[in-house]
Amino acid sequence: MKNELDQLFLGRQKRKGKGREKSAVEHHQERVDWVRxxxxxxxxxxxxxxSTDWSVEPLIVTDYELxxxxxxxxxxxxxxxxxxxxxxxxx
Numbered sequence: 867m868k869n870e871l872d873q874l875f876l877g878r879q880k881r882k883g884k885g886r887e888k889s890a891v892e893h894h895q896e897r898v899d900w901v902r903x904x905x906x907x908x909x910x911x912x913x914x915x916x917s918t919d920w921s922v923e924p925l926i927v928t929d930y931e932l933x934x935x936x937x938x939x940x941x942x943x944x945x946x947x948x949x950x951x952x953x954x955x956x957x
Contacts, residue, residue, distance in 0.1 A: 869908075869932045874944070890926065891942050896944075898924040925950075 872878050877889040888896075901908055902922045908914050923941040927950055935944040945953075 867933060868943060871946060874934055875938050876934070891940055892922060894926055894942055898922055 872889070874890045879886050886893075905920060905922065906916070909918075909920055914920070918930065920942045926942055926944045928944065928946050931946040931949065932944065
């Protein structure tokens with residue numbers, strides 16, 4: 867569970883040298899920020915309707931439910947594929 871917590875939320879100490887590697891949440895947030903900053907270009911590249919008011923919401927989807935999101939508060943929601951499927955089928 868510690869490895870999962872470190873990899874997903876906290877980042878890991880670098881093997882050589884000082885500092886730490888970014889966590890999956892930090893990497894994902896960078897991607898979300900980039901897409902938000904380039905939203906017009908992304909919408910055009912995907913050939914979507916540019917007249918629609920698009921927004922970007924971060925979400926991390928895992929293969930199976932993890933325990934760590936229940937014990938560590940994440941700035942980005944973390945859900946399993948099964949949870950996401952259930953949520954989408956209710957919409």
